[in-house]
Amino acid sequence: MPAIVEVLDLYKDYFLEGHVPVHVLKGLNLSFDEGDFVALMGPSGSGKSTLMNILGCLDRPTSGQYLLGGDDVAHMSDDELSEIRSTYLGFIFQAYNLLPQYTVTENIELPLVYQGVKLDEKTKARCEALAEMVGLGTRLDHRPLQLSGGQQQRVAIARSLVNDPHVILADEPTGNLDSRTSVEIMQMLQELNRSGKTIIMVTHENDIAAWARRVVRLRDGVVESDVRNDEQPITAAAAH
Amino acid sequence: MNINDIPPAPTPVKGGGGFGPLKFLKAVGLAVRSLWLHKLRSLLSVLGIVIGTSSVIALMAFGEGSMKDALDDIKRQGATNIVVRSVKPPDDSASSTNSKSMVAAYGLDSRDIARFQTFGKSITTMVPMRVFPSEARYLERMHNVRMIATTPDYSDVNKIQLARGRFFTVDDEENRINNCVLGAATADRLFPFEDAMGKTVFCRGDKYLVVGVASDRMPTGGTGGSQAAEDYNNDMYIPLSTANQYIGSKVSIRSAGSRSAEQVDIYQVTMTIDAEVDTKAGRQTVKAIGDQIKRLLEKHHDKKDWAVTIPLDRLEDAERQQERFTSLLVLIASISLLVGGIGIMNIMLATVTERTREIGIRRALGGKQRDITAQFLVEATVQTTIGGLIGVVVGLFLVFVVPVAPGAAAWLTQQTGLADTAAWLRTIKLPAQVNVPSIFLAVGVSVGVGVLFGWYPARRAAKLDPIEALRHTA
Ligand SMILES: Nc1ncnc2c1ncn2[C@@H]1O[C@H](COP(=O)(O)OP(=O)(O)OP(=O)(O)O)[C@@H](O)[C@H]1O
Ligand SMILES: [Mg+2]
Numbered sequence: 001m002p003a004i005v006e007v008l009d010l011y012k013d014y015f016l017e018g019h020v021p022v023h024v025l026k027g028l029n030l031s032f033d034e035g036d037f038v039a040l041m042g043p044s045g046s047g048k049s050t051l052m053n054i055l056g057c058l059d060r061p062t063s064g065q066y067l068l069g070g071d072d073v074a075h076m077s078d079d080e081l082s083e084i085r086s087t088y089l090g091f092i093f094q095a096y097n098l099l100p101q102y103t104v105t106e107n108i109e110l111p112l113v114y115q116g117v118k119l120d121e122k123t124k125a126r127c128e129a130l131a132e133m134v135g136l137g138t139r140l141d142h143r144p145l146q147l148s149g150g151q152q153q154r155v156a157i158a159r160s161l162v163n164d165p166h167v168i169l170a171d172e173p174t175g176n177l178d179s180r181t182s183v184e185i186m187q188m189l190q191e192l193n194r195s196g197k198t199i200i201m202v203t204h205e206n207d208i209a210a211w212a213r214r215v216v217r218l219r220d221g222v223v224e225s226d227v228r229n230d231e232q233p234i235t236a237a238a239a240h
Numbered sequence: 241m242n243i244n245d246i247p248p249a250p251t252p253v254k255g256g257g258g259f260g261p262l263k264f265l266k267a268v269g270l271a272v273r274s275l276w277l278h279k280l281r282s283l284l285s286v287l288g289i290v291i292g293t294s295s296v297i298a299l300m301a302f303g304e305g306s307m308k309d310a311l312d313d314i315k316r317q318g319a320t321n322i323v324v325r326s327v328k329p330p331d332d333s334a335s336s337t338n339s340k341s342m343v344a345a346y347g348l349d350s351r352d353i354a355r356f357q358t359f360g361k362s363i364t365t366m367v368p369m370r371v372f373p374s375e376a377r378y379l380e381r382m383h384n385v386r387m388i389a390t391t392p393d394y395s396d397v398n399k400i401q402l403a404r405g406r407f408f409t410v411d412d413e414e415n416r417i418n419n420c421v422l423g424a425a426t427a428d429r430l431f432p433f434e435d436a437m438g439k440t441v442f443c444r445g446d447k448y449l450v451v452g453v454a455s456d457r458m459p460t461g462g463t464g465g466s467q468a469a470e471d472y473n474n475d476m477y478i479p480l481s482t483a484n485q486y487i488g489s490k491v492s493i494r495s496a497g498s499r500s501a502e503q504v505d506i507y508q509v510t511m512t513i514d515a516e517v518d519t520k521a522g523r524q525t526v527k528a529i530g531d532q533i534k535r536l537l538e539k540h541h542d543k544k545d546w547a548v549t550i551p552l553d554r555l556e557d558a559e560r561q562q563e564r565f566t567s568l569l570v571l572i573a574s575i576s577l578l579v580g581g582i583g584i585m586n587i588m589l590a591t592v593t594e595r596t597r598e599i600g601i602r603r604a605l606g607g608k609q610r611d612i613t614a615q616f617l618v619e620a621t622v623q624t625t626i627g628g629l630i631g632v633v634v635g636l637f638l639v640f641v642v643p644v645a646p647g648a649a650a651w652l653t654q655q656t657g658l659a660d661t662a663a664w665l666r667t668i669k670l671p672a673q674v675n676v677p678s679i680f681l682a683v684g685v686s687v688g689v690g691v692l693f694g695w696y697p698a699r700r701a702a703k704l705d706p707i708e709a710l711r712h713t714a
Contacts, residue, residue: 058604058706079608086606087252097601097710101277114606116253119266126247133246159605164249195243 003067004034004166004198005055010064012050012221024050026221027064032200032214034166037193039209040202042218048202049171051218055200056089056169057081069166086114090160092170096152098144104131104155105140111163130158134188150181157188161197168192170201174208186211264618271619275626285587286627288580289689293628293682296573297635298642300678303565305643305671310558314551316399316458318510319517322530322550324348324356325508329543346545349505355536356511362529364514365393370483371507376430376476377442383429385476387443389483395421397510400472405437405452412451413479418486420448424456425473441476446486448478517552526552577685580627581693588620588697592704599701600709609702616701620694621687628686632679643670 012025024047032038040048053059054066057073058081066073068088076084085091090111098107108127109119117123131137134154136147144152153173160168170189174182182205190211193199201212209215210229217224275282326347353368369390376385394400395407400421408419420441427436427450436450457472513529516522530550537546592599599612650665 053707056604058710079610082603082606082608083252083254085604091604093710097597097604099598099601101273110602111605112250114602114608114611115250117250122247123250126249129246133243161243161246162249163252163606192243197243 002034003031004069005032005200006030006065006067007051007054007061008065008067010051010054010066011062012047012054012059013062024221025054025061028221028223030216030223030226032198034198035193035196037190037199037211037213038201039212039215040200040218041204041209041215042224044204046218047221048218052169052171052200052202055167056091057084082114086111087163088166090163090165090168092153092156092160092168092173094172094175096144096149096156096176098152098155098159100144103141103143104136104147107144107155108159108162111159115163127158127162130161131155134158148181149176150184153177153181153185154188157185157192161192165197167198167200170199172202172204174203174205179207182208267614267618268622270615271622274619275623281587282623282626285583286580286623286630288576288583289624289627289686290580290631290634292573292576292580293631293686294633294635294638295576296569296682297632297675297678298638298672299569299572300566300675301635301639301672302642302670303562303569304673304675307558307562308673309669309671311555313458314555314558318397318399318512319552319555320513320515320522320526321397322511322513322526322533322548323508324352324511324533324537325547325549326504326506327545327547328502329545345503346543347504347506348509348546352537352540352546353506353509355540356509356533359529359532362514362525363511365397365512367391367394367397367510368480368506369394369508369510370480370505372444372483372487374443374476376426378430378439381430381432383426383474385423385426385443385474387476387478387483389478389480389487391480394477394510397512398472400477401455401457403453403455405450407452408477408479413481416481416485417479418446418448418482419451419479421452421454421477422450423454423473423475423477426476427453443476444487448476517555523552523556526550573685577689580624581689584620584624584690585693585697587623588616588694589700591619592616592697592701595701596704596709596712599704600706600712603704603706604710612702612704613698616698617691617694620698621690624686624690624694625683628683631686632682635682636674639672639674643672646670 007028007030010025010028010030011023014022014024016022028051040051042048050059054061055068057068057076060074064074068084073081073084091097099110102110105124105127108130109123112119112123112127128137128140131140134157136142136151136154136158139147139151144155147155153176156173160170168189173189174185177185186208189199189201193213199212201208203209212229214226214228216226328344329346348368353366356363356366367390369388372387372389374385374387376383376387388394392408392410392413395402400407402421403424405421407421408417411417412419420443422430422436422441430436430441431439436453439450440447441450442448454472454475511529511533513526515525517526527550530548534548537548602612602615646665646668650662653659653665654662
């Protein structure tokens, strides 16, 4: 399987008060294959979200390379990064991040608006089919505040799929949900992965990480461990 | 259902997003929806725009209305007319006073008429008139009239409208017939109960057959100086030749309570110039002839016992006044639109802060900076445009309500028994004339204010760091 996401010697520094540098990511080397399902774990502050933001083209590394589908993303313009997000990536957030003034259908179709696609019957049919797939076929005209957290996260999953992304990035998708609903969401993600989607997910919980095929642990900005759930652990040094 | 059963995703448009014309209506629709979430706030924030545009529309209408009033007045006098009148010279003490009687002789006479005739075709009509303040009688009824001896053209030149009958004719004039036409008030006073037509009126010892009655008309406004306000309603018109024959070509007029008498041959000559009043060239023609007439009179009259009035001058005065009024209006409008614009900017900055999270979401889902700019710019502009439209409605409401307000107030005060106040209220006239371009201007400027003052908040929204924006808790 070819690597769809690859980071080489990735560094990320933040600058506090202008000059004091905080080294958050310290030379990461990671390679995720197409069709993989990766759980990113690690203690709070270890740099998981920072890495996800870079992988999601929302932020740029201080140094190092990020190859997405073989292309180096580091030197792209803001507009080009927006286009990559809109065509290549799907996002699922811990806080669902739906737009409260929009209906379920409108929330799902939002990424298409930014693709410059003309919204018509066909796109509408796709959005409604996605809503049905996540079990919300009867709630198309509901607004997010009329839905439970689990239902909102399903809408977010449908939204992340509407542009047929190569990679789905989920930062603590079950962080706000109870265990039963979490299981439903994970089943859904597993189903997606089985049908070919690459998923990179951050989680704090071992039983959530257990749904993934591969678990990468970060600590203080470096890879602490990297194991395949069905295999023996592989060490950080051997990961690449 | 499996992901593979879902209808396929559309092909993304390369370099898509942004702000195409096709998306415009959709964007407007979305903006209206966001604004609808905060109806009252949106309305309050465009109050400045509403006040600005409504005041422009209302004030323009009232300015236009009074301008039109002035214009109508001038047109009643004849916009291409030149009026030459006899006036009492400032120093009439010695020279011209006839030593035997106390009669002061001054003013225009038939020689002046002959001089004016040298202008030939450029003067289409020339109407001399003599005026005799007189008592007109019918049976035991009496009315102080302004007896005007003139030519048949007077009717056209002074835009006399007849309620009944006819004005006297060239035939009457040539044959010195004792026919007369009565002003509305004159007819009313002499013939309160019967039809004036065909009756005989006594005046200055002669009888005149009534052949026509003029309709009631608004007096023309005076300009001060040489042009007195004219109230046509108390007139009585007779042919000039008839007057010359029966009253004489030289008549002393003794005004009541004065020991001196005045002898004025021709009271006034009204000339209509062959010119288009709506063209600059036409106006120049009228002015040029006016200047020539003044020079001619200066040359032949020792004293300044004449005055030339050109109604067109008043038109230009009125236009200058309108211009001043308009620039004042522009000032008021600019100030209120500036205040309105700042109001919009303020509310848009607040909106951007409030919706930081939304901006982050849109950016994460592929929205470009220009998408965000467009979204907030459209929202600001939709808001100001709606404000502008509300302003138009309010302005038009004022335009239609204010002119009838004094009448309504008069009616109310009449009901409560305050007759004096009611009468006073009735004299208030607020003519209004809707200026259609001002409506488009007002709406156009409202759109402009939205774009101008929405720009900065929209750029600020677009430049937010997506990660920071997503992390924003509101
Ligand atoms: N904008 C920023 N400026 C300065 N420091 C930052 C910034 N963003 C993150 N950091 C720091 O980077 C480190 C990693 O943060 P990050 O959010 O990636 O942690 P995380 O692994 O996602 O933690 P959690 O599990 O709590 O979500 C933290 O020490 C944090 O304080
Ligand atoms: Mg995190």
